[in-house]
Amino acid sequence: MSFDRQIRAYRDTDRDHAIALFEAGNADYRSADTAAHFDTYMRRARSGEIDRLGDSFAERGGRIWMVEQGSDVVGMFGLEPETRTTMQLRRLYVTPRVQGTGLAQWMLARAEEKARALGAQRLSLTTSAHQVRAIRLYQRHGYDMRPDVQARHPLRSLRADTGKLSGLKTLASEQLPLSVTSPFQGVCHV
Numbered sequence: 001m002s003f004d005r006q007i008r009a010y011r012d013t014d015r016d017h018a019i020a021l022f023e024a025g026n027a028d029y030r031s032a033d034t035a036a037h038f039d040t041y042m043r044r045a046r047s048g049e050i051d052r053l054g055d056s057f058a059e060r061g062g063r064i065w066m067v068e069q070g071s072d073v074v075g076m077f078g079l080e081p082e083t084r085t086t087m088q089l090r091r092l093y094v095t096p097r098v099q100g101t102g103l104a105q106w107m108l109a110r111a112e113e114k115a116r117a118l119g120a121q122r123l124s125l126t127t128s129a130h131q132v133r134a135i136r137l138y139q140r141h142g143y144d145m146r147p148d149v150q151a152r153h154p155l156r157s158l159r160a161d162t163g164k165l166s167g168l169k170t171l172a173s174e175q176l177p178l179s180v181t182s183p184f185q186g187v188c189h190v
Contacts, residue, residue: 005103007110010054010064010076017066017073022050025093029130053078053091064091065114067107074098077111079118086168087120092134104137116171125167135165143167 010018022045030038049056057064062080066073077092089111094104115123125143127134139145145167 005067005069005074005106007065007067007107010057010066012054014066014073014076015051015053018053018064018076019046019050021073021076021093021095022046022091024096029128062090063114065110067103067110069098069103075103075107077107079111079115079120079123082124085119085121087115087118087123089115089123089125092125104134105141108137108141112169112171121171123169123171126164127167129165138167138169141169143169 023042026042053064057078057080060080062078064076064078067075067077073095075092075094075098078090079087080090082088089108092104092107092111094107112123125138127138129135129147135145145165147165
């Protein structure tokens, strides 16, 4: 398998790839007990964000990137401003056929680089408590993972053990707040 990886900005022609990554990344949550609620969540997420991913992120001052390995799209991630000094990592997905190859670790490092380049001092994220491999990845890379008491998981009403964790990592103490030339200027409200 080739490890010739590159990252590039999301294009409108990536819509089908983004949908496939989103669906594959969430497939493990569907069960006979949760099917109705899960399907409702997936439809809402698709119509509210995934089907118009580039515009959806841009409306919130964010950006999304696609990851290619050779000529195949194998992953994606997005960054959105959370505060003047913190970016939020969102929608990090890796296609199942390349999971376990170190791609998610590589993508996380690229996301941190992009956040730093955009002037962020911290990077935050939220993930499901069921995403054990993702949580371990984030912890290994310095994210302080804690229960997210504000998050409302779409399946919470069905399974009491389903929850969210939030992570936060300081990227670099020497970073300055977002500059006036930042594409996020005027978007972030503290």
